[in-house]
Amino acid sequence: MLSSKKTTLAFALSAATALLFSACGDGVNDASSSSAGNSPTNSPAPTPDPSKNGAISLHGIVYGAADTSVPTGAGVPITMMGQMRALFDLIRKSSDFTQVVMDLGDGSPVHVLDTNTGDKFLPGKLALGLSWILIDMKTKGDPAYADYLATYQKITIAMMTQMTGSNYTYANTSWGEYYYLVALNNFQAHGMLNEVFSDAMLKTLQARLNFCDMFGADASGKTDTCPAAGTPIDVASLNTAQNYYAVSYGIAGLRQKLGWSNPTFSSTTDATVATMNARDALLYTLTKHIRNDSSGGFSDEASNTHTTYYDQARYDRYSTLLIGEVTERTLEMGNQANLTPELKSYLRNSVNLILPQLNTNGEGFNYGRSIGPYGDSAFMEVLTAAANAGVLTDQEMKVAYTYIYKSALRFSNFWYDPTLPTPSVNMWVKGRGTDSYRGKPRVMGENFSLLHQYMYVNAWWDKLGFNGKAPLSDTDMQAYLDALPHYTLTWYNQPTDTAHPYSAALITVRDGKRVINLNLSQAPDYNSYTPYYPAPSSDNLAYGTTDLGYALLIPQVTYNGKTYIPVTYYKNLNVQETNGQVVVTFDTAKFRQAAKNALYTTDLDLQVHTVMTFSKGTMTRTDTLSSGTLTGNLAVETDYTSFADFQNTTANSDGYSVNYTNSPATNYAAMGFDSCALSQFDTVNGATNPLSTTPIGQLHSNFACTTNPFALTGGATRKLSWTLKYADPA
Incomplete structure (x- = not known):
């Protein structure tokens, strides 16, 4: 029987709420002190065999051995870096990348890189996903690097410059612009930006990768043209869901980090916005959205189109994930000074919602829209943001890392299907179904965005001192979970x-x-x-x-x-x-x-x-x-x-x-x-x-x-x- 003792989940913020920022401003602390302390029980955690290159670890699943192969004992068919390399090879070996086909075995193969996939983020997803491979190859002096770089540059030119009339052949809006800017900043951090992109291409990207498509409207109902210099945009004119303030915030911050200018904002209701740069104005507006649309600090995802109380209150995966994304954007753009106690308290609220749902199988959200593998990775992203923001206890750090390891294991053995004619993440066949928003024509982009999530999360935990470390044993993890309120x-x-x-x-x-x-x-x-x-x-x-x-x-x-x-x-x-x-x-x-x-x-x-x-x-x-x-x-x-x-x-x-x-x-x-x-x-x-x-x-x-x-x-x-x-x- 369940215990009759009524309990509540009330996790106090750790006294040590200082951010784990390093002196060089990369948003993390390379020291492992944050993971110190005893495990939830006295049972020892499994220790990775050094000969297996930390196989029993998050790094072993995501990155693998030095050559990104599967370390012995890792328990996955292919590393995530291996999955990404296979997708790159699929594109590289095609004489016309627009004709690349992915076959999921249901009798209707998909041309995944043509212009009709419905994925308006596709160019950015490719730019970011393939950048992981280029950076890895360059770092290791791989002799095939020049060949892969040439493919990357060919895709860039075709997707970002070719026109059909007055319109670009490939749309790349909102998330696509953000993804692209993450890739550019990663290249810059590795000294590769000007090697991968010519000056002319960087000028094109600077013009195309902006947040203006999310604000205002022209006669056709939308515009991606930024106003003339000195003409502000009304911050309240967002023409999409409220969570896109976080996307535009990421775009503005990453442009600023590259040294690119941003349009300015005004507000019909709050003059404070006009005194801020675009990055900070967007964070300010986003904070007000979270503060005003729920009293618990969760994002109401229906509030952009509905105006009265009975119209509102769609709370789902994204309501919990949004603050994790805001924190991650803040860290990656180097804006940690603006990660306020209020924002960290919202992040802690999301952690408190997630912790009681954790399990030893890596399963995440099981309600609401856009779940499946994104339901699992949402837990992972929030817990990683919380680890970097210093709002987890030492014990919770180990528990979070263990869940993320299990999530990566689940992705590789459940969501990824190597038996498909084209090995891929599977959200569409063999009895599975997902939202029309993530329809099967978007299969290539979904592979890239999901793999990126695990790769960037692994990179953070490596820097937090968990590189190659084993998770808690199932016994210890379950003991922690069993001690939670019923x-x-x-x-x-x-x-x-x-x-x-x-x-x-x-x-x-x-x-x-x-x-x-x-x-x-x-x-x-x-x-x-x-x-x-x-x-x-x-x-x-x-x-x-x-x-x-x-x-x-x-x-x-x-x-x-x-x-x-x-x-x-x-x-x-x-x-x-x-x-x-x-x-x-x-x-x-x-x-x-x-x-x-x-x-x-x-x-x-x-x-x-x-x-x-x-x-x-x-x-x-x-x-x-x-x-x-x-x-x-x-x-x-x-x-x-x-x-x-x-x-x-x-x-x-x-x-x-x-x-x-x-x-x-x-x-x-x-x-x-x-x-x-x-x-x-x-x-x-x-x-x-x-x-x-x-x-x-x-x-x-x-x-x-x-x-x-x-x-x-x-x-x-x-x-x-x-x-x-x-x-x-x-």
Whole structure:
């Protein structure tokens, strides 16, 4: 049973909050004092065999041996540097790089470097990803360096100068500009900038790599042309999501580090902006966004397009990651003097949200959009930023490093698939699915950006003194995790925040090795999709499908021919641990129409009181529906979809329960419904069912329970519930 002692997660900031900056201003301290101290238990950590070049280490997985090959015992098919080199070779060996094809074995190979991939960051991703190889080859005096450099320069000329009419053939906006500037600064740090780029190309790059495409608009709705010198840009004119302030901040800071000038900013609401350089004005504006859009220091990712409290509150992976990215940008541009105590407190809040979710398998976010490998790497990036900003304890440093090692191991053995016709990260085939934003035509760019994340993180931990060091043993890591509270309640908006009267919070429950998240987020632009439902998310047990919705573990209502779901307007959230159980209760004031960006005028006057109970190996949800005004009949459906294979899934004779084998789920039972039906879920009419392809793999069976039409008049209520039983992860 779970302990009955109620606990909370309250990590105090370390007394030693000084930044780990080196005297030369590279943002880190080469000394290993930050990692000193005892491990979480007295059990010794595994010691790498010197003959294996630190194989049991983050560096061993990411960089490998001196020639970037896999060290003996590293446990991966190829190092990440090896993956990057293979992609470079794929491009280099093609007579026309625009015709390079990546084949994921699904019958539709992709021309990954043509102009129609939909990846407007592609030139920057290539410039940055391939720069890792060039720098490594140059440093080692590799005789093939000149050949690879020539390929790099050919790509640069084609992508950054060729025009179609008045437009560049290849778009390279926002993130692409930032990525490119990271590459330029890395080349400069290694004395290679003027060797890789001619003066004329640097002049072209200086003109193209700016943040102006994110601000203002011309007759076509957007412009990447900066105003004339001396003409300021209104800092409030950002024409994309609020988190792009961080991207523009990175661009401005890295331009400044190169000695390039930036446009200036003005503000219609805050004259302070006009007194700052662009880098600092953007950080100032970004800080205000985080401060004002949640009382917990998390970024509301819906606030750029919605203006009232009930429209806001999309909290997901990026809400937690943003402050980690801001910290990383601040360090890489040498702006650490502006990493204020306020920003570090926000970073610590993100750490406090992440720590209870850690595990020995390297798994990250399991709810919200753009997760999959990015869900894992988001934990890694936040923890790395926190390590560099001095907001982790010595023990937490070891725990963070161990998680990151496990994340790299998971990337190399789960997300990367060497058996594909073109070895690649896999987010698209073999039962996996991702957001349309990261569609398969972007596969080349996704490989580069993910590999870069691990490479830069490894470089930081090398400088922090962990080069070649072993992680904690699984025993020690699990002992640390077992000592964490059984539940953690993280408020995005505090209940006392009158500007945000609806509850927005994350509840994380730990049951042995299993991590279960219940995310309550209004998400107006995504709440019709399962990853944003107020339903539990847990690895290989309960998982949403990107960009799609169905009645996954919630009471989905049909009324007057339309479908409604309880996915916003949460109130009265309460979490208690009593008698060995974690009990979560909350009310939902209205049901929303099940459509993306549904109008609020279509809300249904239907209320539900929800009780979720978590105990050892079991979770139960009970929903009590009521309404004071509905006069017609409504019907309810709730589904549970399982990763267990359909052939070994058995519906019981009671008609309301199912048994599973070879799966973490062992039994699911529903109560209060009129009928239930078990069906195969992975295919429809011989084709893959798109609802079945989650980021981590395919769902195979569905157990759908429904009611007959009924009325809720005269104060009537209807109680519906389900119970899911599961085994502890291996």
